[in-house]
Amino acid sequence: MAEQSKVILHGMWHSPFAKRVELALKHKGIPYEYVEEDLRNKSDLLLKYNPVHKKVPVLVHNGKAIAESMVILEYIDETWKDGPKLLPSDSYKRAQARFWSNFIQDQLMENSFLVVKTDGEAQQKAINQIYEKLSLLEDGMKSYQAEGNVGVENKFGILEIVFCVLFGPYKAQEEVLGMKFIVPEKFPVLFSWLMAIVEVEAVKKAALPHEKTVAILQHYRQSALKSSATP
Structure with a gap:
């Protein structure tokens, strides 16, 4: 190199x-x-x-x-200005991509971790909160897509990366937690968006094997539950 x-x-x-x-x-x-x-x-x-x-x-x-x-x-x-761009060239679209990326990181990531780390009433509270935030994101993405802003010129940018890393392992999350975050009936826009993102070649290349994802989620969950149960 x-x-x-x-x-x-x-x-x-x-x-x-x-x-x-x-x-x-x-x-x-x-x-x-x-x-x-x-x-x-x-x-x-x-x-x-x-x-x-x-x-x-x-x-x-x-x-x-x-x-x-x-x-x-x-x-x-x-x-690296050559090749696909991660942010739109238009300043307004770029601002929107940053806004929603920060929303996912600040409003959704921690609640997602709480769902994995907790059980019972605490877990249900975290689930309710994440569904509330996902409803906001669903509405936001409806407007965002209506303006032709999904992704950038190549339909895969920073916003898609942040969303994908959190919800891309949806099959492993469902296996470990017995629930779905991106429920198709509740969040059809987000579900369609996610299905398109996981087919991107870079996402396929970078994806961890399903078994390894399940194993790390299980380990993380069991360790957190055991720690919370220790007096």
């Missing part, structure tokens, strides 16, 4: 945030080296490149480190 285009991604195989960056790199066709990090035993390089948060992902481009997945996605789009 030529030094002028050398790219290294420090990630963790089941990190949804690192997966965002992986999807962007694959979709734009950017060659990169991958470094798997163990967050229980963080490497000196990770601590050097991300001394503030000490987390993945970190993108290292020609020796310069960029942290935080959303920042990295925009950096990738601005740096």
Whole structure:
């Protein structure tokens, strides 16, 4: 790999945030080296490149480190101008893509994690909250799509990446939790959108095997429930 285009991604195989960056790199066709990090035993390089948060992902481009997945996605789009764009060229559409990406991250991600980590009344509360937020997203995407704003010129950008990483493993989520987040009858726009996104070539290439996704979700859920039950 030529030094002028050398790219290294420090990630963790089941990190949804690192997966965002992986999807962007694959979709734009950017060659990169991958470094798997163990967050229980963080490497000196990770601590050097991300001394503030000490987390993945970190993108290292020609020796310069960029942290935080959303920042990295925009950096990738601005740096590699050839090929598919991750954000629309129109400023209003670009603002809308950023708004809804932040909505998914701020309003939906934590509630999704709570559904996995809890049981009983606490879980039902989290489910109710996520359905409320998904209803807002459904209505928002109706307007967004009506204006021809789904995706960017190639129909796959930052908004699709953020949505896909959270809800793309829907089959594993249903197997582990016995429920669906994106219920077709409740959220037909979101369901159709998701079905189109999971067929994107970069998404197929980056997807974890179903069995590994089920296993990590089960492990995460069982560990959280066991921890909450410990006095």
